[in-house]
Amino acid sequence: MAFGGQGPYGAGNPYGPGQPHGSGSPYGYGPGTPGGPGGGPGGYPPDGGNPYGGGPHLPPRPPVPPPYVPPPRPTLRQQFRADEWPTLRRLLHRTDLNGCYLLPLLMCCTPLLLLVLAYPVARSARRQARTAFPADLHRHPYDPEVWRVQKLRAWLALAASLAILVAYGTGEDWSEVQDQFLLRVTITPWLLLLTAPVVILVLLRLAPDAARPGMRSRLRPPVRMVFWYVGSFTLVPLLFAGVMLLSETYQGRIWAPFLTMVLLAPVLWMLCFVGFGSATVVRTAFGTSAVHAALPALLTGVLVWELAAVNLVATGMPPGPPLVQVLAVFCGPLSVTGVAWWEIERLRTRHGVRLRA
Known part of the structure; x- marks a missing residue:
């Protein structure tokens, strides 16, 4: 109702005289008034108090979250060292190989083509090998100082072997290095399979009756890993023999080479599976630290002498004078045995692990 053309609070202002239009508050301050009590923005006191007086304080304003910064993209080296290799598509994308240049390059370079075709097979075999033989089966309890000493001993042994070859080696000795490496890679898992049951039986006899169950x-779990490894290792020659038999059966056909390539894919997959599994098996001794914390150190100390004997029988004495030959044969196993017993002593003094417990 208007009185003389004006509102009840003043001419043209429903909030009373002296109040600006659109102040947003009938009390003269509030969210729309910049000069309210306390001088805070929107009329609120800067300390979060109640502008109307009394009552509980208003909750403080939530802090503004920082802007999202995506994590840095891992490099190809980091991806290959991780548990999951990049896919072939991502690998080619990261190497900046365009399809217009990749196809002619693959057609001209047969080894590169075979490598590109074999990469997905190796990637799949590595993923399954990491599932069957987990790479995180470190010795428990994990001692980083022991791990550093073991790596230092390995590098020193490699440097000593190279120094002996450079000083006294011949062309024949250099050609035997690759044969020795392949011999060690092939025979080490089998020696471990034969040695581990004997050492485990000795530990079981030393342990008290209450700890044996x-x-x-x-x-x-270690026995399951042993069956996985022995089965996959045995399948490699069987699959290869089957592929050769089928290739001879269909020899002379036009599509025979393509059939051979397709049939060789399972052989390559199983070979990669065994190779990736062997790296974990040799390093973790089939995860036997779960049975007894000192078991991997004991297996290492016994296995190194067996490998030295096999290497001596297969390849003979290393080059050099008699004193250098004796040192080259015995210093390696002695150093490994010393580090293993030092590890057992640290387990006893730091973690209370005893061979009879």
């Missing part, structure tokens, strides 16, 4: 129950 628990040790036997913890043997199941």
Whole structure:
């Protein structure tokens, strides 16, 4: 109702005289008034108090979250060292190989073409090998100082072997290095399979009667890994023999070479599976640290002498004078045995692990 053409609070202003239009508050301050009590923005006091007086304080304003910064993109080296290799598409994208240049390059370079075709097979075999033989089966309890000493000993042994070859080696000795490496890679898992049961039986005899049931129950995962490894290792020559038999059966056909390539894919997959599994098996000794913390060190100390004997029988004495030959044969196993016993001593003094417990 208007009185003389004006509102009840003043001419043209429903909030009373002296109040600006659109102040947003009938009390003269509030969210729309910049000069309210306390001088805060929107009329609120800067300390978060109640502008109307009394009552609880208003909750403080939530802080503004920082802007999202995406993590840095891992390099190809980091991806290859991780548990999951990049896919072939991502690998080619990261190497900046365009399809217009890649296809002619693959047609001209047969080894590169075979490598590109074999990469997905190796990637799949590595993923399955990491599932069957987990790479995180470190020795428990994990001692980083022991790990550093082991790596230092390995590098020193490699440097000493190269120094002996450079000083006294001949062309024949250099050609035998590759044969020795392949011999060690091939025979080490089998020696481990033969040695581990003997060492485990000795530990079971040394352990008290109350601890033996628990040790036997913890043997199941290592035994499962042993069956996986032996089965896959045995399948490699069987699959290869089957491929050769089928190739001879269909020899002379036009599509025979393509059939051979397709049939060789399972052989390559199983070979990669065994190769990636062997790296974990040799390093972790089939995860036997779950049975007894000192078991990997004991296996290493016994296995190194067996390898030295096999290497001596297969390749003979190393080059050099008699004193250098004796040192080259015995210093390596002695250093490994010393590090293994030092590890056992640290387990006893730092973690209370005893061979009879």
